[in-house]
Amino acid sequence: DVKVTQSSRYLVKRTGEKVFLECVQDMDHENMFWYRQDPGLGLRLIYFSYDVKMKEKGDIPEGYSVSREKKERFSLILESASTNQTSMYLCASIPGQGYQPQHFGDGTRLSIL
Amino acid sequence: GQNIDQPTEMTATEGAIVQINCTYQTSGFNGLFWYQQHAGEAPTFLSYNVLDGLEEKGRFSSFLSRSKGYSYLLLKELQMKDSASYLCAPAPRGGSARQLTFGSGTQLTVLP
Numbered sequence: 001d002v003k004v005t006q007s008s009r010y011l012v013k014r015t016g017e018k019v020f021l022e023c024v025q026d027m028d029h030e031n032m033f034w035y036r037q038d039p040g041l042g043l044r045l046i047y048f049s050y051d052v053k054m055k056e057k058g059d060i061p062e063g064y065s066v067s068r069e070k071k072e073r074f075s076l077i078l079e080s081a082s083t084n085q086t087s088m089y090l091c092a093s094i095p096g097q098g099y100q101p102q103h104f105g106d107g108t109r110l111s112i113l
Numbered sequence: 114g115q116n117i118d119q120p121t122e123m124t125a126t127e128g129a130i131v132q133i134n135c136t137y138q139t140s141g142f143n144g145l146f147w148y149q150q151h152a153g154e155a156p157t158f159l160s161y162n163v164l165d166g167l168e169e170k171g172r173f174s175s176f177l178s179r180s181k182g183y184s185y186l187l188l189k190e191l192q193m194k195d196s197a198s199y200l201c202a203p204a205p206r207g208g209s210a211r212q213l214t215f216g217s218g219t220q221l222t223v224l225p
Contacts, residue, residue, distance in 0.1 A: 033212075040121075043200065045213075056212075064133060090156075099144055101158035101161060102156075103158075104156050104157075107156065
């Protein structure tokens with residue numbers, strides 16, 4: 001079974017802090033994704049990566065950056081956290097070929113005070 | 114871009130049948146995913162339809178009409194544990210195939 005692990009289930013940070021959310025997958029998947037999920041808005045794609053050091057913007061990249069230095073790890077960075085970034089953050093991965101279902105981590109509920 | 118529409122909420126009774134609809138407008142389409150998400154948990158994969166028609170998988174079935182931009186998820190013999198949000202996600206064709214856009218989800222409540 002694919003395992004996608006997010007480093008924290010719950011995280012509380014302060015406005016202006018630099019925040020790192022980590023995601024690790026153990027199936028050698030090429031593609032990794034970061035979403036945020038808010039009530040009434042569903043899952044929205046922030047960034048995705050299709051290979052090491054490669055990244056593409058999703059629908060809502062503003063205020064975020066990402067890092068993919070190793071294939072198994074995809075980090076989401078909030079450069080200067082703001083209260084409107086309080087949300088549930090979900091990481092997902094899929095292999096490189098075909099239309100495979102995304103495998104999600106358990107999510108990180110981030111609160112910015 | 115993609116435009117996805119599904120009902121926000123539905124309520125049904127244990128043992129009943131419920132149909133959750135999803136309509137989409139997308140430029141370039143390969144197939145459509147359905148996911149289930151329980152409160153506070155990650156989405157889990159239910160089905161992926163590429164061809165027109167109904168695909169059955171136990172108590173859950175999924176239907177696709179490519180020409181109408183329409184899909185539905187059919188849940189039979191509802192159980193309390195089926196209370197969850199159901200997300201539809203059209204999969205684009207081609208270079209952006211890995212990138213999904215999810216609907217806002219239909220929150221299903223199953224009552225005893």
